[in-house]
Amino acid sequence: MKNPFVYGKTVSGEHFCNRDKEVKELVAEIITCQNIIIFSPRRYGKTSLIMRVLKKVKSMGILTFYIDLYPAINKQRFIEIYAGAISSGISGGFKQIAKKIKEYLPRIIPKIVMDDQSVHFEFEFDRAANISPHIDDLLEAVKKIADRQNKSAVVVFDEFQEIANFEDDEIERKMRSVFQNHENVSYVFMGSKTHLMRDIFNNPNRPFYKSGRHFPLQKISGNELAKFSKQKFSAGGINIGKNETENIIAATECHPYYFQMLCNILWETCQEHGRITQDYINEAIDILIARESSIYIAIWESLTGKQKNLLAALVGEEHPEVFGKKFLAKYMLGTSSSIQKAMKNLLEKDLIRQENGSYVVVDLFFKKWIQRTW
Numbered sequence: 140m141k142n143p144f145v146y147g148k149t150v151s152g153e154h155f156c157n158r159d160k161e162v163k164e165l166v167a168e169i170i171t172c173q174n175i176i177i178f179s180p181r182r183y184g185k186t187s188l189i190m191r192v193l194k195k196v197k198s199m200g201i202l203t204f205y206i207d208l209y210p211a212i213n214k215q216r217f218i219e220i221y222a223g224a225i226s227s228g229i230s231g232g233f234k235q236i237a238k239k240i241k242e243y244l245p246r247i248i249p250k251i252v253m254d255d256q257s258v259h260f261e262f263e264f265d266r267a268a269n270i271s272p273h274i275d276d277l278l279e280a281v282k283k284i285a286d287r288q289n290k291s292a293v294v295v296f297d298e299f300q301e302i303a304n305f306e307d308d309e310i311e312r313k314m315r316s317v318f319q320n321h322e323n324v325s326y327v328f329m330g331s332k333t334h335l336m337r338d339i340f341n342n343p344n345r346p347f348y349k350s351g352r353h354f355p356l357q358k359i360s361g362n363e364l365a366k367f368s369k370q371k372f373s374a375g376g377i378n379i380g381k382n383e384t385e386n387i388i389a390a391t392e393c394h395p396y397y398f399q400m401l402c403n404i405l406w407e408t409c410q411e412h413g414r415i416t417q418d419y420i421n422e423a424i425d426i427l428i429a430r431e432s433s434i435y436i437a438i439w440e441s442l443t444g445k446q447k448n449l450l451a452a453l454v455g456e457e458h459p460e461v462f463g464k465k466f467l468a469k470y471m472l473g474t475s476s477s478i479q480k481a482m483k484n485l486l487e488k489d490l491i492r493q494e495n496g497s498y499v500v501v502d503l504f505f506k507k508w509i510q511r512t513w
C-alpha cells in the first residue's frame with residue numbers, strides 16, 4: 140500500500156482533510172463574484188484548498204483560471220504566465236483555443252509546445268517593445284471570455300505578493316482599476332508572505348487598499364486531523380491510540396504540512412510493527428527535523444549575526460519582554476535600539492511574528508531546530 144500521507148505538493152481527493160467550512164464560504168463568495176484575499180504562512184494549505192474550491196465552482200458552470208505568480212520575476216514573465224493560464228482555462232481543441240486567443244489577446248503570438256508532461260500553449264512577444272498594451276489586453280481578457288459565454292468567472296492569483304517585486308507598480312495599479320469594473324468575475328489573491336500581503340492590501344497608499352474580503356487561513360482542526368490520520372493508519376493495519384494521536388497533533392500544532400510529514404514518516408517506520416508508540420513519535424520528529432534541516436540551514440545562513448542572536452534568544456523563552464534590560468543582558472543583545480533593525484528584518488522575512496505583546500518564531504520546527512542546534 141502506498142504511503143497515504145502526502146506532503147510537499149498540492150493535495151486533493153482522499154489526501155485532502157476536511158476544510159468543509161472554508162470550501163463552503165469560498166464557494167459562496169465566488170458565486171457572488173466577490174474579491175477575496177487569502178493569506179497564511181506557507182504550507183498551511185492555500186493552494187490545495189483553492190484547487191478544491193475551483194473544482195467545485197467549475198462543476199457549477201463558472202469559468203476558472205489559476206495563475207501561479209511564484210515564477211513571475213518581472214512584468215514580462217507576468218504577461219507570459221497570465222496568458223498561459225488564460226489559454227489553459229479556455230475549453231476546446233487547439234484550433235479553437237488559438238482562435239480565441241487571437242481574439243482576446245491580439246498582440247501576443249501563441250505557439251504550441253509539446254513536452255514530456257503535456258501539449259500546451261506558450262507565449263512570445265517582443266520584449267523590447269512597449270509591453271503596456273499587452274497588460275491592458277490581458278487584464279480584460281477573462282471578463283471578455285465570460286461575457287461572451289454569458290457566464291461568471293473566477294481568477295486566482297497564487298503567491299500574489301510577487302508583484303511587489305516588479306520594477307514598478309503598473310500592474311498593481313491597472314489591476315485595481317480594471318478589476319473593479321468586472322462584475323461577473325471574482326478575483327482571488329493568495330499569498331504566503333503575510334508581511335508583504337498585508338502591505339499590499341492594508342496600506343492606504345497602495346492601489347489594492349480595502350479591495351476585497353480578507354480570508355486568513357488557519358491551520359486544520361485537531362479533531363479533523365485525528366479522524367483523518369486514524370482512518371489512514373488503520374487502513375494500513377497500523378494501530379494508533381488516542382494518546383499517541385494527540386501527541387502527534389500536539390507536536391505538529393495542527394500544522395497541515397508538518398502533520399502530514401510526521402504521519403508519513405511514522406507510516407514508513409511503524410508498518411512492520413503494526414502500531415505507533417511514543418518512542419516512534421520521538422524518533423519520527425528527529426527524522427523530520429533532519430529532513431527539513433537543509434531549508435533551515437539556508438535560512439540561517441542568510442541572516443546577520445544580530446538576527447541569529449535574536450532568534451536564538453527568542454526561542455529560549457516564552458513571550459519575553461524583548462526590549463527589557465533583563466532579556467537584552469541575558470542574551471547579550473546590546474541596547475534595545477540596536478535590535479530594532481534586526482527585529483524589523485525578521486518580521487519582514489516572516490520568520491517571527493508578534494504575539495501577546497512579544498515575538499515568536501513562526502515555523503514551529505525551525506524553532507525546534509534552533510533550540511537544538513544553537
Ligand SMILES: Nc1ncnc2c1ncn2[C@@H]1O[C@H](COP(=O)(O)OP(=O)(O)O)[C@@H](O)[C@H]1O
Binds near residue numbers: 147158
Ligand atoms: N486540507 C488538507 N488536508 C491534508 N493535508 C493538507 C491540507 N492542506 C494542506 N495540506 C498539507 O500541507 C502541504 C502544503 O499544502 P499547500 O496547499 O501547498 O499549502 P500552501 O499553498 O499554503 O503553501 C500539503 O502538501 C499537504 O501535506
Ligand SMILES: [Mg+2]
Binds near residue numbers: 185186187297
Ligand atoms: Mg501554495
